[in-house]
Amino acid sequence: MKKWLLSTIFGLSILLISIIPALADGPVKTLPGDITLAQAQKILTAAVKKAEEIKVPMNIAIVDAGGNLKAFYRQEDAFIGSIDISIKKAVTARYFNMSTRALGAASQVGKSLYGIEVSNNGLILFAGGVLLVDGNNVIIGAIGVSGGSVDEDESVAMAGAAVIK
Template structure:
């Protein structure tokens, strides 16, 4: 019985630039200044850009959102309820050395059914950030 694994191309810097550009274009079309972070499957920074008009903290939030989406392989928008008091992940934000952020705007990136990275967007309302990140990931498919 053979179990051949299909190789999946990792997220490249070219892919990261596509994600970054698509998220920024979606944000610009909505008149929102944002920061965008793209991480590879190992959590390493592949691309980052903060619009001149974006609030300074958006750089940190975009990175934490991407990291959270990557570590939990889930959109951060889908995790907000899981960290509320009494929920399964309630203590998770303070239990780890690396900071997680459970605010919409982080989305994992998959290729061939495998997790290859994540994109995080910060600077707009959480729902806006989520939509910009989803728009970016949709361009890569």
């Protein structure tokens, strides 16, 4: 038993020693199929422009392919309560690979996804969360917008998403 334990510890030590230099090289580069910061900024710019056109202050969140927050913008006078909603709309769209409007329709009473909103620490099931799909038809993230009516939120999200295609 002692021999097995010692050999296991030795093996793990060798593994750690080989990994440490790789960690010193800095953060891992963005993988194919994940949104870049430059893309996120371009999407934010288009979404903010649309929000300014319709004169509704918005919170705009962009998540990467893993559902992690990549970029966020809160316009002056946008509702504080909409910060969390915009992020959750983006995460919800990405987790289920569909717009929050479509997921909301599928989660109504009597539908197959009824009750899904209580999963994943809470989901948002009304319009304003849209997938971000690149020119190769690969999902690279999602955008979530909150601050106006659900139709206004979705129009701002769609304006942002449109620039990535």
